[in-house]
Amino acid sequence: MEENVAKKTKPIKVELFALCEGAFNHAGNLTIVNTIDDFIVKNLPDRISFGLAFKFFVQPHVQGEKELSVSIKDSAGNDIIAPIIKARMCIADSEKESHIALAINMQNVLFFNAGKHYVHLGIDGERFDDFSFEVIKHGE
Helix, strand or coil: CHHHHHHHCCCEEEEEEEEEEEEEEECCEEEEEEECCEEEECCCCEEEEEEEEEEEEECCCCCEEEEEEEEEEECCCCECCCCCEEEEEEECCCCCCEEEEEEEEEEEEEECCCEEEEEEEEECCEEEEEEEEEEEECCC
C-alpha cells in the first residue's frame, strides 16, 4: 500500500506560495511581508512592485539539477514579464524530505489590462503549477 502512495506523490511540489509586498529568504527561512490577493490600481497601464514567495517540498532521493522558470501571464496567455525568470536548483540526494525556499521581488512590472493574471511556474521546461491573482481598476 505504501508503494502506491509513493508513486502518486509528486517528487517536488509547491508547499507554499505567496503573492506579497515583499519576500526575503535567509538560510531557507522565508519572511513574507503583507500577502496580497489582488492589485487595485487607479489607471491602466500601471507599474506594480511586489514579491513572490515559494516553498518547495522535495521527496527523499530526488536529486540533480532542475531548471526553474517563473513568468507572469495575462488571461490571454501573453507574457507580462520578459524575459522569463530562470534559476537552477541543485538538489542533493537525501534520505529524508527537504524544503527549498525561494523569494523573488519584482519592481515596476507593467500591467496593461485589468483581469485575471497568472504566476506560471515551470520545472525543466514543463508546466508545473499556476497561481492566479487579479488586477482590478479602481471603481470597476
